[in-house]
Amino acid sequence: MTPDVRDRAGRPHHVDRRPAESCPIPDAQWERALELIGRADEVALACHVTPDGDALGSMLAVAFTLRRMGKRVVASFGDRHFAVPRLLRFLPGQDMLVAPEDYPAAPELMIVFDASTFERLGLLCSNAATAREVIVVDHHPSNGGFGTLGLIDAKAAATAMLAEQLVYRLGGRLDRDIATCLYAGLVTDTGSFRHSSVTPAVHQMAARLVATGLRTDEIARELWDRSPFGYLKVLAAALGRVTLEDGLVWTYVTRVDRAAYGLPYAELEGIIDIVRRTDEAEVAVVLKEDDQGDWQVSTRSKGRVDVGSVCAALGGGGHHNAAGYTSHDSVEETMAKFRRELRKAS
Numbered sequence: 207m208t209p210d211v212r213d214r215a216g217r218p219h220h221v222d223r224r225p226a227e228s229c230p231i232p233d234a235q236w237e238r239a240l241e242l243i244g245r246a247d248e249v250a251l252a253c254h255v256t257p258d259g260d261a262l263g264s265m266l267a268v269a270f271t272l273r274r275m276g277k278r279v280v281a282s283f284g285d286r287h288f289a290v291p292r293l294l295r296f297l298p299g300q301d302m303l304v305a306p307e308d309y310p311a312a313p314e315l316m317i318v319f320d321a322s323t324f325e326r327l328g329l330l331c332s333n334a335a336t337a338r339e340v341i342v343v344d345h346h347p348s349n350g351g352f353g354t355l356g357l358i359d360a361k362a363a364a365t366a367m368l369a370e371q372l373v374y375r376l377g378g379r380l381d382r383d384i385a386t387c388l389y390a391g392l393v394t395d396t397g398s399f400r401h402s403s404v405t406p407a408v409h410q411m412a413a414r415l416v417a418t419g420l421r422t423d424e425i426a427r428e429l430w431d432r433s434p435f436g437y438l439k440v441l442a443a444a445l446g447r448v449t450l451e452d453g454l455v456w457t458y459v460t461r462v463d464r465a466a467y468g469l470p471y472a473e474l475e476g477i478i479d480i481v482r483r484t485d486e487a488e489v490a491v492v493l494k495e496d497d498q499g500d501w502q503v504s505t506r507s508k509g510r511v512d513v514g515s516v517c518a519a520l521g522g523g524g525h526h527n528a529a530g531y532t533s534h535d536s537v538e539e540t541m542a543k544f545r546r547e548l549r550k551a552s
C-alpha cells in the first residue's frame with residue numbers, strides 16, 4: 207500500500223512507503239504501541255525541553271494523526287518558561303500544545319519524543335513517573351530505555367523517521383501539515399542532509415514529504431536564514447573571544463551579551479555551527495549562559511572524537527558528533543573539566 211500523497215498541483219503522487227533499510231524495532235513492539243494507543247481515550251504527548259525541530263516536529267506530526275483518529279490529544283514540553291522557540295513557530299498544530307501546568311498529572315498513556323533520558327522531560331518528569339504507560343520514541347544511542355515501551359532506533363537519522371512510521375502504522379495519511387512537521391525534524395537533525403547519518407532512507411522519506419507539496423524554501427528560511435539584528439551583535443561578541451587550542455575551538459556567550467539586545471537564549475543555537483567550521487579544530491564547544499545563570503554546553507566533533515561520551519561523562523548526552531550538557535561551574539572550570547574528559551576520549 208502507498209500513502210496518499212499529492213503534489214503541488216493536487217495530483218496523487220505515489221511513492222514507496224517502505225523504508226529502504228529495515229527498522230530494528232520488532233513488529234511486536236509496534237503492535238504493542240498500537241494496542242496501547244488504541245485503547246486510550248486521551249493520549250498525552252511530550253518531547254524534550256527546549257525542543258528542536260526533531261522533537262517538536264515528531265510530536266506534532268503524531269498529534270495530528272491521533273487527533274484525526276478521534277483521540278483527545280495534549281502535547282507539551284517541560285520548560286519552566288513555556289514557549290515554542292521562535293524558529294519553530296511556523297510549525298502547524300500548535301493549538302494542540304498546552305503548558306506543563308495544564309498537562310494531565312497522571313496520563314493513562316504518554317508518548318515521549320526525542321528524549322534520551324527521563325530528565326530531558328524537565329517539568330513533565332513527574333507526569334511521566336505517574337503515567338500508566340510511557341512509550342518512548344527516540345534515536346539517541348545514549349537512550350537508557352526508560353518508559354514502559356521503547357520504539358528506539360539508534361541508527362535513525364531523526365526521531366521524525368520513527369514518527370513517520372508511527373503515522374503510517376496508525377493508518378494516518380501524510381498531508382502537508384504532518385509532512386511539514388516531519389520535514390522540520392528530518393532537516394534539523396541531518397543538518398540539511400549533510401550529516402553522516404544521511405542514508406537512502408533519509409532521502410526517500412524526504413521525497414515522500416516533499417511530494418505533499420510542502421514549501422522546502424520557506425521551511426529552510428524559517429529554520430536557518432533569519433534572525434533578529436541583536437543576533438549579529440551577540441555573534442560578534444562570541445566570535446570576538448573565540449579561542450583555538452590544540453584541536454579544540456571554543457567560545458562563550460553570557461546573559462549580559464544577550465541582555466543588551468533583548469535576545470532570547472533560544473536564538474543562540476546556530477552559533478556552534480559557525481564555530482565548528484574551524485579547519486584547525488577537531489572539536490568545537492560553545493558555552494551559552496541561560497536565563498538561570500547555568501551554562502548550556504554545546505559540543506561538536508568532526509568524527510574522530512566521540513563528544514557524546516564526553517558529554518555523558520559530564521552529565522549530559524547526545525550523539526557521537528553532536529552532544530551537550532549543563533554546567534553549574536564558571537567558564538574556566540567548565541572548560542577545565544571538559545578538557546580533562548576530552549583527553550580521556552581522544
Ligand SMILES: [Mn+2]
Binds near residue numbers: 260345
Ligand atoms: Mn533528534
